[in-house]
Amino acid sequence: MTSPTHTRARTLRPRGTAALAALLLAAAAGATAPAYAEAPAEHIEGTLPSGAKYVMDKPADWNGTVLLFSHGYRPVGSPLAAQNAPDDATKALLLEKGYALIGSSYATNGWAVTDAVPDQLATLDVFTERSGEARRTIAWGQSYGGLVTTSIAERHPGRIDGSLAMCGLVHGGxxxxxxxxxxxxxxxxxxxxxxxxxxxxxxxxxxxxxxxxxxxxxxxxxxxxxxxxxxxxxxxxxxxxxxxxxxxxxxxxxxxxxxxxxxxxxxxxxxxxxxxxxxxxxxxxxxxxxxxxxxxxxxxxxxxxxxxxxxxxxxxxxxxxxxxxxxxxxxxxxxxxxxxxxxxxxSRTSSFTGRLHKPQLTLHTTGDALVPVQVESAYRRAATAGGSAPLLRQAYVDNPGHCTFSPAEQTAALHTLEKRLTAGHWKGTDPASLNATAAAADPTTPARYIPYRPAPYPRPYDLAHPADRR
Incomplete structure (x- = not known):
């Protein structure tokens, strides 16, 4: 296998507040401070052997968590473009908090799950080779990227600690x-x-x-x-x-x-x-x-x-x-x-078993026409039949449109998943707690979590129900 090509790499000068935070973290940890807390900030772009592009941002005061982002559907003919966050505002918010952000394009566009999963895992490999093993790895993605994220969660659980699927095709292909x-x-x-x-x-x-x-x-x-x-x-x-x-x-x-x-x-x-x-x-x-x-x-x-x-x-x-x-x-x-x-x-490439091995939080708007909120019922059905319902939590934002979450809402979802990974049990997944977490993370953008129970998905199909595979 040929090595990935790095097309651009540069060291960034940390902000004063970021540098101070890094010093405080190092002082608190003493001689056991991990190496990743001391590395300079980096922005890396490169190309995988598959032809997929990747992008990585690691802040100077990296907190040890890497977020592996899977982007949504792109039609054939669109340029291959790497993406490591859902939007620029959320990206800036997370980098300020010390998260490393990575993600790839996929080797092809379209219904490219057989390219997307290996390309994302290869991107994670490149990051690990450059920066060392992360303390925590979270897979997350939007829309079609939610399908990619859930595929990673079910089929490659050893590579991640948890997952967040937002407005995702969690009902499967x-x-x-x-x-x-x-x-x-x-x-x-x-x-x-x-x-x-x-x-x-x-x-x-x-x-x-x-x-x-x-x-x-x-x-x-x-x-x-x-x-x-x-x-x-x-x-x-x-x-x-x-x-x-x-x-x-x-x-x-x-x-x-x-x-x-x-x-x-x-x-x-x-x-x-x-x-x-x-x-x-x-x-x-x-x-x-x-x-x-x-x-x-x-x-x-x-x-x-x-x-x-x-x-x-x-x-x-x-x-x-x-x-x-x-x-x-x-x-x-x-x-x-x-x-x-x-x-x-x-079925083999794009449907789900419902067998999670690590915690997953899913997030959906109530007014989604492209990937209707009822897909969440479909994955709940699969996870229940697959025996992993305790690992799954689902949250809902009261807003029209596909993937129309605010930076505050997305950051709150990530923080809530992190709480689950730290505590070993879910807490703070009710709408009031999620809204409070969102407001604390970013008081400048909306927090609209609500209690919600979607209707049944009309055409469920998963690998946890034998009758579905007839």
Whole structure:
């Protein structure tokens, strides 16, 4: 194996407060002070043998903890770019507190879990070679990076002490692609029943883009009528898309069904433009075929479990439509079957056992349309069946959007996980304690943790339930 290439390395001059903190730590520890507390601050960028880029920031007063950050989904064609924190403000906050921050791009973009996990672990190896063994290693990540983080937690627990998955795809790959299929299947069946548009099995990106364009126009046209809006709301409900899912939208009143539906429409158009077609085609190319299905799915039952069921019933009533009739049409429509080999690949690479060996905290916003908060129910199900529920805690932030956490909220989650690692048991995971921890960590940004219990995830799939692997 060739050695990693360091493309840039520089020593930074520590701030006065950071240098003073390092001296105080050394004095308190006496002659046993670890070497990492005395090293100069460093910013390192380099390239792994796989071609993945990495970036590392180690402050002069390193506290001995390294945070291994996994970034979110990036479409094929995007530049490979290393990332070691969710945002610049949180990064600055953590560096000031003495954390070392590391992370990589992945050797490829797209559904790249088979690249992402080894690239992240290789980045950790490079850091250890340069700086010595960390006192504590925490894996954390956002969105698709939450899937990567949980994969590391389940499959490589010896490399880390704990993990934090934020707005993550903790339901796993098979569940994700199954439930991405449901809303587009409903849109095609109810809005364009005679259409020949493809929903899976794309030969290339051009065919996926053509299908996305056709469905996007169909949905745009339907939004102009009460009947179309009701059916769009039904499709959104199958994915649990909330009625307030973007901070740029005014928060609708609890019974303002039309405003809620308008917000869901925008989110569905976003799903059609990328995840449901383009991103699916890329994932299918890796899996070797279609990895999702809706054979045997009862859409009546799924709708009744949805977090927005009431909205759908009210919009159908206002439109003068029969919800029972439309659900019957969905349940009678010809179904889509999966390619078993593709399901096997997605299951082996991107689904979860529910068997944690080290503590994990997960964090989610309540108004996430891209990765709905109900995915947390799916991982809770897996961890319970896998026997590791005591190691798992889940926390919720009351905010619309995907991964829209404040620096205070993210830092509080990390500190809470650290408390668990130090104490050997969970404490301070209730919303009031999390908000207090957030306010202490960064009083300039919001703290919005709330008590919350997500609805069941509509299409759970994990390796802890034998029936899921049929």
């Amino acid at each position: 098979v569940a994700n692609w199954n439930n991405t299929l449901d809303p587009v299947f409903a849109l095609k069946t109810l809005l364009a029943p005679g259409s020949s548009v493809q929903l899976t099995g794309f030969a290339d990106q051009a065919s996926a883009a053509a299908a996305a364009g056709t469905m996007g126009k169909t949905v745009t046209d339907a939004q102009a009528t009460p009947e179309g809006r009701a059916r769009i709301a039904l499709a959104a409900a199958l994915h649990n898309i909330p009625g307030w899912n973007d901070a740029s939208q005014p928060e609708p009143a609890p019974d303002d069904w039309n405003a809620q539906q308008a917000n869901q429409y925008q989110a569905l158009q976003g799903m059609l433009s990328m995840p449901a077609f383009s991103w699916r085609q890329e994932a299918e190319s890796r899996a070797g075929g279609n990895m999702s299905w809706n054979t045997g799915v009862d859409y009546t039952k799924m709708l009744r479990q949805s977090s927005v069921y009431k909205e759908v019933t009210e919009l159908y009533k206002d439109a003068g439509l029969s919800l029972k009739k439309d659900l019957g049409a969905l349940n009678r429509a010809p179904r889509i079957s999966a390619d078993p080999a593709a399901v096997d690949w997605m």
